[in-house]
Amino acid sequence: xxxxxxxxxxxxxxxILKGVxxxxxxxxxxxxxxxxxxxxxxxxxxxxxxxxxxxxxxxxTYQGLDLLGLDPEERAREGLFLAFQYPVEIPGVNNAYxxxxxxxxxxxxxxxxxxxxxxxxxxxxxxxxxxxxxxxxLNRPVNEGFSGGExxxxxxxxxxxxxxxxxxxxxxxSGLDIDALKIVAHGVNSLRRPxxxxxxxxxxxxxxxxxVPDFVHVLSDGRIVRSGGKELALELEERxxxxxxxxxxxxxxx
Amino acid sequence: xxxxxxTIEELATQEYKYGFVTDIEADxxxxxxxxxxxxxxxxxxxxxEWLLDWRLKALRAWxxxxxxxxxxxxxxxxxxxxxxxxxxxxxxxxxxSLDEVDPEIRRTFExxxxxxxEQKALAGVAVDAVFDSVSVATTFRQKLxxxxxxxxxxxxxxxxxxxxxxxxxxxxxxxxxxxxxxxNSAVFSDGSFAYVPKGVRCPMELSTYxxxxxxxxxxxxxxxxxxxxxxxxxxLEGCTAPMRDENQLHAAVVELVALDRATIKYSTVxxxxxxxxxxxxxxYNFVTKRGHCRGAGSKITWTQVETGSAxxxxxxxxxxxxxxSIGEFYSVAVTNNFQQADTGTKMIHLGRNTRSTIVSKGIxxxxxxxTYRGMVKIGRNxxxxxxxxxxxxxxxxxxxxxxTFPYIEIKNTSxxxxxxxxxxxxxxxxxxxxxxxxxSTEDAVNMIVSGFCxxxxxxxxxxFAVEAQKLLGVSLEGSVG
Numbered sequence: 110x111x112x113x114x115x116x117x118x119x120x121x122x123x124x125i126l127k128g129v130x131x132x133x134x135x136x137x138x139x140x141x142x143x144x145x146x147x148x149x150x151x152x153x154x155x156x157x158x159x160x161x162x163x164x165x166x167x168x169x170t171y172q173g174l175d176l177l178g179l180d181p182e183e184r185a186r187e188g189l190f191l192a193f194q195y196p197v198e199i200p201g202v203n204n205a206y207x208x209x210x211x212x213x214x215x216x217x218x219x220x221x222x223x224x225x226x227x228x229x230x231x232x233x234x235x236x237x238x239x240x241x242x243x244x245x246x247l248n249r250p251v252n253e254g255f256s257g258g259e260x261x262x263x264x265x266x267x268x269x270x271x272x273x274x275x276x277x278x279x280x281x282x283s284g285l286d287i288d289a290l291k292i293v294a295h296g297v298n299s300l301r302r303p304x305x306x307x308x309x310x311x312x313x314x315x316x317x318x319x320x321v322p323d324f325v326h327v328l329s330d331g332r333i334v335r336s337g338g339k340e341l342a343l344e345l346e347e348r349x350x351x352x353x354x355x356x357x358x359x360x361x362x363x
Numbered sequence: 364x365x366x367x368x369x370t371i372e373e374l375a376t377q378e379y380k381y382g383f384v385t386d387i388e389a390d391x392x393x394x395x396x397x398x399x400x401x402x403x404x405x406x407x408x409x410x411x412e413w414l415l416d417w418r419l420k421a422l423r424a425w426x427x428x429x430x431x432x433x434x435x436x437x438x439x440x441x442x443x444x445x446x447x448x449x450x451x452x453x454x455x456x457x458x459x460s461l462d463e464v465d466p467e468i469r470r471t472f473e474x475x476x477x478x479x480x481e482q483k484a485l486a487g488v489a490v491d492a493v494f495d496s497v498s499v500a501t502t503f504r505q506k507l508x509x510x511x512x513x514x515x516x517x518x519x520x521x522x523x524x525x526x527x528x529x530x531x532x533x534x535x536x537x538x539x540x541x542x543x544x545x546x547n548s549a550v551f552s553d554g555s556f557a558y559v560p561k562g563v564r565c566p567m568e569l570s571t572y573x574x575x576x577x578x579x580x581x582x583x584x585x586x587x588x589x590x591x592x593x594x595x596x597x598x599l600e601g602c603t604a605p606m607r608d609e610n611q612l613h614a615a616v617v618e619l620v621a622l623d624r625a626t627i628k629y630s631t632v633x634x635x636x637x638x639x640x641x642x643x644x645x646x647y648n649f650v651t652k653r654g655h656c657r658g659a660g661s662k663i664t665w666t667q668v669e670t671g672s673a674x675x676x677x678x679x680x681x682x683x684x685x686x687x688s689i690g691e692f693y694s695v696a697v698t699n700n701f702q703q704a705d706t707g708t709k710m711i712h713l714g715r716n717t718r719s720t721i722v723s724k725g726i727x728x729x730x731x732x733x734t735y736r737g738m739v740k741i742g743r744n745x746x747x748x749x750x751x752x753x754x755x756x757x758x759x760x761x762x763x764x765x766x767t768f769p770y771i772e773i774k775n776t777s778x779x780x781x782x783x784x785x786x787x788x789x790x791x792x793x794x795x796x797x798x799x800x801x802x803s804t805e806d807a808v809n810m811i812v813s814g815f816c817x818x819x820x821x822x823x824x825x826x827f828a829v830e831a832q833k834l835l836g837v838s839l840e841g842s843v844g
Binding site: 119157158159160180181184185188190191193196197198199200201203207209210211214215218250267271 | 793799816818
């Protein structure tokens, strides 16, 4: 599904990613953990094509495509979805209208007919149930006036409607209380499928109690320094990131 | 350069698609302005003595006036003696039916998508098409006449309904009102006239389409709309012009009169040629628009979408004289490249329980400068007057500007005023968010801008709202990356 090789990226003159290697297979859930400033959000941003970063070295292959050669919207249309750490407000644009335009952009790219409002609303109502979304959210402007929890839930709701092949969740747990966290995690779990890969970027192990990953990677100072199974997250929780940074790197599946 | 800036550069190169010239012989008067020219215009139009006298009074008033310089706009001095004040397509014989409209002119309006042939007309829209200075066709006249509604060119109104024209002409915007209004009063060539009789609800949108074609000419049209007691009328105005290197002057006057319980909705989509991306050419749009809520419970709503013109200087206003009368102003003004707009409204509260609403949305891109200037005046006798004003500015890129000048004058302590203002920038993060969901940059910008303008668009009649939205997309195309 995704293969990252020796990826180097800069932002504002500073090298942040210093040779990331990572392979994500179809249907797998990978967690990327790491202390603040280790480059987690940069990695998510580079994969989605955010303009703030400059890739200086390395390659990313996504479903056989040179991902870095694609515009952000092309990546999205190829099934890559980023759940934002800070979802953006778009005043005056109705949430449902926005989502319908996005879905139809994807469908058009796949050569499928665009959905009309009736079909779209049927799809949306179905997906709303899973995430316990308040229907009034649909008619409010995109993210405007949403609480932190509503914004994050809205991201996962969009994911449920857009049905990506690869979803990257960037600190989806940040700012959520435990109830909201459970709802969001439940939503993500309901979207796990054999043909869909998920990368969960998080600082805390907490989220991984609810979204249990197949693999855990630790990012530190722009490199993946340790990889392992889900138990690695627990170990981290117990011993802190200092343990990784001080210790010898361990070769894992990367 | 960031992607946003790049896109702005691209947007700025978007071509004006109405910039063609129609090859047609025009009948003009010599350049310049003096009493002889005014007499000549009046003579050619076969006007009655009273109207010539009125024009001459206006000319004399104008000659004693100074061009206003308080607007937040910059332009080289205009040589008023270098303008041709009257241009009419030849031949000028009276048109017996629409079939007699010059095929060239007809093709022009077809290119613009303006239906002047009735059979092709949009259902529910009656159109008066003004080409250079002269009205060339008015559709659906028969159907409207059955209801007693008069909808015709201004010249015809002078001929066929002189008593109405004489009663109302200059009663809202006097010939001495301001420099450009005085100029218009002296030389106005044509325009539209509408009268809706007592208790009649006009069943279709009335629409005038203005087109400047001839070179070196100014366009000075005059519109007069009267809604008698309990009447309702919705009126649309659209405008385009060819692309030319020199600036052309457009100084129109619009007067609206609403009697007891009458409602007038006046909507404008203004797309005069804005000049090229270096700021050469374009229309100077110096327009005086004013509505008079003369009767109790009357209502006037101005809705404007201003995307064209090199310079826009206009303040559609309401005089709320009747008790319980209502004035509304909804505006979207876009400035891109080197366009400048100084626009807003005046709400003059005179009657009791009068209410006004102002919603102004300014969008600046490229090196555009966008100014909102609004005045709310509450008179001594205007008990319980209320005003709500909202002025929002949206900036695209970092070379443009937005300015807001609200003036408030209150002489009655029972007045309630609310004023809200905001300035925001289309952020790279908003655009990236949309693109990450699969939308192109252009669709993203259009969506963000439409969201910003939503409160104004929903005031427009349906067909116009769609057109306005498209126009906004075209005006801003390539302005963000």
